[in-house]
Amino acid sequence: MALRGLYSGGGEIISASCVMADCCPGDVSAATGGKRVQFGTRFLKDPSRVFHHNAWDNVEWSEEQEEAAERRVRENSAQRVPPEKQVDYEVNAHEYWNNFYKIHENGFFKDRHWLFTEFPELTPRHNQSNLKSLLLKDSGHEIIEHRGCGLIVSNTQEQQKTSSHSLNHKEQKHPIDEATQNLCHLDINTDGFPGSSATYRILEVGCGVGNTVFPILHTNNDPGLFVYCCDFSATAIDLVQTNSEYDPSRCFAFVHDLCDEDKSYPMPKESLDIIILIFVLSSIVPDKMQNAVSRLSYLLKPGGMILLRDYGRYDMAQLRFKTGRCLSENFYVRGDGTRVYFFTQDELDTLFTTAGLEKVQNMVDHRLQVNRGKQLTMYRVWIQCKYRKPFSPNTG
Numbered sequence: 001m002a003l004r005g006l007y008s009g010g011g012e013i014i015s016a017s018c019v020m021a022d023c024c025p026g027d028v029s030a031a032t033g034g035k036r037v038q039f040g041t042r043f044l045k046d047p048s049r050v051f052h053h054n055a056w057d058n059v060e061w062s063e064e065q066e067e068a069a070e071r072r073v074r075e076n077s078a079q080r081v082p083p084e085k086q087v088d089y090e091v092n093a094h095e096y097w098n099n100f101y102k103i104h105e106n107g108f109f110k111d112r113h114w115l116f117t118e119f120p121e122l123t124p125r126h127n128q129s130n131l132k133s134l135l136l137k138d139s140g141h142e143i144i145e146h147r148g149c150g151l152i153v154s155n156t157q158e159q160q161k162t163s164s165h166s167l168n169h170k171e172q173k174h175p176i177d178e179a180t181q182n183l184c185h186l187d188i189n190t191d192g193f194p195g196s197s198a199t200y201r202i203l204e205v206g207c208g209v210g211n212t213v214f215p216i217l218h219t220n221n222d223p224g225l226f227v228y229c230c231d232f233s234a235t236a237i238d239l240v241q242t243n244s245e246y247d248p249s250r251c252f253a254f255v256h257d258l259c260d261e262d263k264s265y266p267m268p269k270e271s272l273d274i275i276i277l278i279f280v281l282s283s284i285v286p287d288k289m290q291n292a293v294s295r296l297s298y299l300l301k302p303g304g305m306i307l308l309r310d311y312g313r314y315d316m317a318q319l320r321f322k323t324g325r326c327l328s329e330n331f332y333v334r335g336d337g338t339r340v341y342f343f344t345q346d347e348l349d350t351l352f353t354t355a356g357l358e359k360v361q362n363m364v365d366h367r368l369q370v371n372r373g374k375q376l377t378m379y380r381v382w383i384q385c386k387y388r389k390p391f392s393p394n395t396g
């Protein structure tokens, strides 16, 4: 699935061996006088104008195109990778990613300038106003001050100081799946964990070399912010820690396998405001996804959110796989041994709601990327989700 000389994020041409370049959604700034707009706002009404921009949103697929995609997937899934090779890809998954980062170091994934238009939750101002309206809706209380998820709330003439955990929901439990119910063995001591004094905590899982983390640290100047990031590739984490922008007083990078059921994250349950998953859930074997998501949900504060962007079913990258690379339905291995799954919206909805979260956004981004120089069109399918941990039990 190498994208030879195609456009990646930021409209830059990426190198021939960039097997993962499709991780970087395209830039949308060219036609807007440099002003970046959210995905899903530039539509191709006149097909003759297709090469006028680098990318078009919400491109409708014709029935024939959909059928051709289904056919292509049937063809390239007909022959499965032999079981012993499958075991190797699973057991040595981190080594394949280590090799990837040894080759590409931090020159591969481009910085995500789209991050803050798609996920304004990562900017301090938005977080405050968003949380405020959310809580007003949920609790009927008047919020008079807010720092991260710590709140000062008034519900009578007399003002009461309280935290988000005590908005009359202290005793209430969330509807959780079995995996989440059995997670207390992963609880850590709540004293003195990294970032313990922060008021706003973000964790990025599968952070790679920090192409999301560094822009957040750069853009979000909230003094109460603390950013955690982890990856199971020690090589990637080493590149994050040795980056000149790495500041241990604001950030903690650590090696962690999100499929490891017995290893704790270095923060207590219900301590995180935001968890970011960008093109990482698709890297793990499908039958480990639910437990991985449930463990993450356990770490979210009530009102905290998981933000995800990942591959959608029939993305160009899926259709380009040759026969013999399929591991299981919609799950493939690339030439370098790294793996990728292609989601439907419903599958992601099930993963998150089973983990006790409620939907805020679940959208498919059917994008047409264009290489104007080569007059090439590429049909991309990405899914973007935001799921929130409820304050009150979800009885539905």
Ligand SMILES: C[S@@+](CC[C@H](N)C(=O)[O-])C[C@H]1O[C@@H](n2cnc3c(N)ncnc32)[C@H](O)[C@@H]1O
Pocket (backbone or CB within 6 Å): 020, 023, 093, 097, 109, 205, 206, 207, 208, 209, 211, 212, 230, 231, 232, 233, 236, 256, 257, 258, 259, 277, 278, 279, 280, 283, 284
């Ligand atoms: C496609 S890359 C995306 C990297 C980064 N999120 C970005 O967007 O630049 C997938 C990342 O997930 C990491 N990864 C894959 N499986 C993982 C696991 N089980 N636990 C932790 N990280 C994992 C890989 O090492 C890699 O850095």
